[in-house]
Amino acid sequence: MAKVVILSGAGISAESGISTFRDSDGLWEHYDIKDICTAGCLETNRAMTVEFYDKRRLDLADKEPNKAHRVIAELKAKYKDEIAIITQNVDDLFEKAGIVHEDVVHLHGYLTKVECEKCGLVYDIGYKNTQDSYNGKCPTCGSEKIRPFIVMFGEAAPMYAKLNHEINDCELLVIIGTSGNVISVDILSSYVDKTILNNLEPSFAINDELYTQVLYKKATEAIDEIASDIEIFLEDRA
Numbered sequence: 001m002a003k004v005v006i007l008s009g010a011g012i013s014a015e016s017g018i019s020t021f022r023d024s025d026g027l028w029e030h031y032d033i034k035d036i037c038t039a040g041c042l043e044t045n046r047a048m049t050v051e052f053y054d055k056r057r058l059d060l061a062d063k064e065p066n067k068a069h070r071v072i073a074e075l076k077a078k079y080k081d082e083i084a085i086i087t088q089n090v091d092d093l094f095e096k097a098g099i100v101h102e103d104v105v106h107l108h109g110y111l112t113k114v115e116c117e118k119c120g121l122v123y124d125i126g127y128k129n130t131q132d133s134y135n136g137k138c139p140t141c142g143s144e145k146i147r148p149f150i151v152m153f154g155e156a157a158p159m160y161a162k163l164n165h166e167i168n169d170c171e172l173l174v175i176i177g178t179s180g181n182v183i184s185v186d187i188l189s190s191y192v193d194k195t196i197l198n199n200l201e202p203s204f205a206i207n208d209e210l211y212t213q214v215l216y217k218k219a220t221e222a223i224d225e226i227a228s229d230i231e232i233f234l235e236d237r238a
Contacts, residue, residue, distance in 0.1 A: 002084035003237065004230055005170045005192075006072060007163075007185070009088045011177020011200055012219045015066045018059075018091055039154030042117075042147050053148035054129040057111050061127035065097035068176065068219040071227050073097035082234055084166045088178060090150055105166075107159045107183075113149035116141060122149055167191050172233050174198070174226060176219050180205035196229060198222045 010018070035045045036052045065073075076083050076099050085094060086105040092112055094104045114130055115122045116138035125133035130146050137144050151157045163183075167173070173192040175185050180203050189195045189210050197211040198219060208214045213229070215222040 002082055002166060003169070003171045004079070004083045004174065004234065005086060005166050005172070006075075006083060006174045006176065007086045007088075007178070007183075007188070008072075008176045009178025009182075012066075012068050012087075013063075013089050013091050013093055014177070015068070015218060015220055016063050016091075016093055018063055018089075018093075033153075037153055039152050041152060050130055050146075050148065053111070053150060054131075057125075057127055058129070060091055060111055063091065063093065063096075065093040066220050068223040069093045069097040071223045073099045075227055075230060076103060079230075079234055083230070084170075086163055086166065088182060105159055105162050107151070107157060107163060109148070109150040111148070111150070114146050115149045116143050117145040117147055118143035163188075171237075172196070172230065174230065175211075176222075176226070179203040186210055194233070196226055198226060 031048070031052055035041060036049045041049045072085065073094065076085055080103075084105065085099060085103060086107065087094065088107050090106060090109050090111040092101075092110070095101050112126055113122055113124050114133070119138060119141040121138055121140045123139065130136055130148075136146060138146060167188055168191070170192050172194045173189055174196045175189075176198045178185060178199070180186065184205075185197075186207055195211045196213045196215070197206065197208060198215040198217070199206070200218060201216055202208060215225065
């Protein structure tokens with residue numbers, strides 16, 4: 001397993017123009033989270049839920065990875081088996097930066113993919129509306145019950161098992177751009193000897209005294225220092 005785990009949240013993609021659900025502007029402005037992001041929303045509010053994620057998918061088309069994504073991609077290419085990339089984000093900016101999709105653990109799903117609720121097929125539709133791909137039907141079974149490939153609040157998140165597995169063997173945990181509200185990074189850090197925390201500002205959900213190193217600045221401003229520390233750590237282990 002990888003010795004370095006890089007866990008990222010919305011903060012790493014914010015500099016690429018992708019808004020988070022805590023933002024008061026952008027795509028989230030006219031939607032209530034409980035209506036489009038919680039378990040059961042596809043049963044009670046299907047049309048609006050699908051519409052919302054269609055808009056997010058289309059908005060993603062012209063978004064580009066920033067320096068933080070690119071530097072992490074370079075690290076992954078250089079130390080492929082030593083670094084695990086795990087993200088709470090559903091965007092494809094790590095992939096656009098050059099990391100193979102299979103080498104990124106997306107804990108909460110992937111925006112360009114959809115899932116057939118009848119047969120379980122998961123397939124990529126790129127930056128299209130759901131209705132514009134295979135006429136809104138599953139290419140395998142023909143069902144029209146197509147949902148965003150997104151883990152809603154309250155739904156099972158199967159990729160968390162991968163996160164826990166990687167943490168068990170982790171020696172350096174790097175946390176970038178997460179408030180700690182969805183995943184308790186403090187608990188994760190307690191299993192690791194060396195930790196780096198990078199957020200734009202302190203979060204009430206994170207006790208920064210628990211971390212070996214804390215960097216309160218934009219991810220693009222902190223990433224060179226983080227990359228240097230990762231390289232020194234890995235080279236010392238070699």
